Amino acid sequence: MNRGARLLLGCGVAAFLCICVVVLAMLAGGSQLLSMVLGGGPYGVGNRPMPLSSSNDVLAPPTVGEFTRTSASGMAQMGLTAMYEGPGGQVMLLVRLFPSEGAARSSVEAIDEQLEGAGGFKTSVIGDVFGANAVRYVGGGTARMVWNRGAYFFDVQAPDGGTLDDFMNAFPY
Numbered sequence: 001m002n003r004g005a006r007l008l009l010g011c012g013v014a015a016f017l018c019i020c021v022v023v024l025a026m027l028a029g030g031s032q033l034l035s036m037v038l039g040g041g042p043y044g045v046g047n048r049p050m051p052l053s054s055s056n057d058v059l060a061p062p063t064v065g066e067f068t069r070t071s072a073s074g075m076a077q078m079g080l081t082a083m084y085e086g087p088g089g090q091v092m093l094l095v096r097l098f099p100s101e102g103a104a105r106s107s108v109e110a111i112d113e114q115l116e117g118a119g120g121f122k123t124s125v126i127g128d129v130f131g132a133n134a135v136r137y138v139g140g141g142t143a144r145m146v147w148n149r150g151a152y153f154f155d156v157q158a159p160d161g162g163t164l165d166d167f168m169n170a171f172p173y
Contacts, residue, residue, distance in 0.1 A: 003005065007157075019079070020085055022036050023159040027138075041125045041132065041134035041147065042125070042134050042135075042136040042145060042147075042168075043136075043145065043165075043169065043171075045132065045145075045149070045168075045173070046132050046134070047145045048149065048172065048173050049172065049173065050149050050150055050152070050173070051149070051152055051173055054075075054076040054077070056072050056075070056076075056080055056082075058084035059076055059095045059152075059173075060072050060080055060093055060095060060106075061172065063155070064084060064102075064167055064170045064171050064172075065086070065166060065167065065169065065170025065171075066086050066087055066166065066170070067084040067085065067086035067091055067167055067170070068084060068085055068086070069082050069083070069084050070082045070084065070085050072084045072099050076095055076096060076097040076152075077096075077097050078096070079094060079095075079096045080093075080095045080096070081093070081094050081096070084167065086163065086166065087163075087166070088158065088159065088160065088162055088163030088166060089158065089163055090158075090159065090160040091156060091157065091158045091163060091164075091167045092156070092157045092158075093154070093155070093156050093171075094153075094154070094155040094157075095152065095154055095155075096152075096153045097151055097152055097153075097166065098151045098152075098153055099151065099169055100151055101127075101150050101151050103146065104148035104151050104152060104153040105111075105132070105133045105148050107131035107146075107148070107153050108132075108134065108135060108146050108147060108153065109124070109126055109133060111135055111146045111155070112124050112126060112133070112135045112146075115135065115137045115144075118137070118139060118140060118141010119139050119140060120137060120140055121137070121138050122135065122136070122137045122139075123135070123136045123141055124135075124136075132147055132148050132149055132150075133147060133148055134146070134147035134148075135150055136164075137148070138160070138161040138164070141159070141160075142157060142158070142159065142160075143157070143158045143159070143160050143161045143163065143164035144156065144157050144158075144164070145164055145168055149173055150153055152173070154173065156168060156171070
């Protein structure tokens with residue numbers, strides 16, 4: 001067999017092995033990670049629209065799916081906190097409009113680092129994968145999703161992963 005044929009055969013074997021690794025990773029749950037990165041991060045937040053206003057009712061809507069806002073205090077520039085009640089319990093939403101996208105991303109990265117040793121299950125997408133940073137964490141009796149959209153920073157905390165999922169699947173940003 002000549003050198004060109006051996007090279008071609010080697011490339012074919014390498015491609016086959018790569019495909020096998022990808023298929024095995026997908027069977028072992030890697031499809032969730034792949035779809036998360038390609039789909040705009042956890043809950044597709046990277047594909048969601050940007051807020052059109054910094055008003056409290058826009059950033060913390062009166063209703064989010066089956067959740068009803070029970071209180072809201074503050075303003076986006078200093079930190080808006082809203083509490084919601086829903087079928088799975090109480091959810092807290094914190095929204096802040098930072099002076100720059102870099103500052104909002106840095107805040108997400110800081111929380112990602114804080115959660116590093118917390119135990120539980122953490123999924124992070126940090127960097128320019130889909131134009132935002134995002135961290136989803138479930139463990140220790142809490143569930144949390146933190147992300148940025150441009151200079152907007154969002155932090156949602158719920159009592160468990162199911163409640164977080166329900167809220168996040170309905171949240172507009």
